[in-house]
Amino acid sequence: EVQLVESGGGLVQPGESLRLSCAASGFTFSTDWIHWVRQAPGKGLVWVSLINTDGRITFYADSVKGRLTVSRDNAKNTVYLQMNSLRAEDTALYYCARGERGSLLHWGQGALVTVSS
């Protein structure tokens, strides 16, 4: 069974940092791209970032470019999302998702990030 489990969410103040993890199992992790998608409370889905199989290719939405960094450790079947200089508008449920060409195949349960003073 494919599983993606996010962790590391929490409450932080504006300007602080947080690192999310996405632990994968049930598929050959090293051959798949992994995406991050976020959903602000009561709002829709917004694509945030992706990382390719070996970590050399990453893309970011303009709204997070320069503040979020995605990385992966294929030996641990884990993707990380380092979030710096967090803002109130970054408050959201962050999902990691297994990608395939042009789509998102499986999703995790999400990690809640709340940025508030």
Next chain:
Amino acid sequence: DIVMTQSPLSLPVTLGQPASISCRSSQSLVHGDGTTYLSWFQQRPGQSPRRLIYKVSNGDSGVPERFSGSGSGTDFTLKISRVEPEDVGVYYCMQGTQWPWTFGQGTRVEIK
């Protein structure tokens, strides 16, 4: 960025009746490789999104046959042939043709 526009945003339906959701893109979703990367996702209350349809009309494993996708170019549709109670939730279209990938605003399906 490609803008995805869904309609309606709210869809009250009667159990056993059909339902249809429209998704329009601001540009053609035909990729240079000739494939149209348009997917549909279902998000039930309190749950993560689940993919129903990929590449316009391909149903995912385990998705009931009452769900179907159609369309081309910039105009796409998700149809539910007969709505059942477990279909309540929000449905999103998403384009994976051009970066950044973008979602529609979502359509909330509820039972009348």
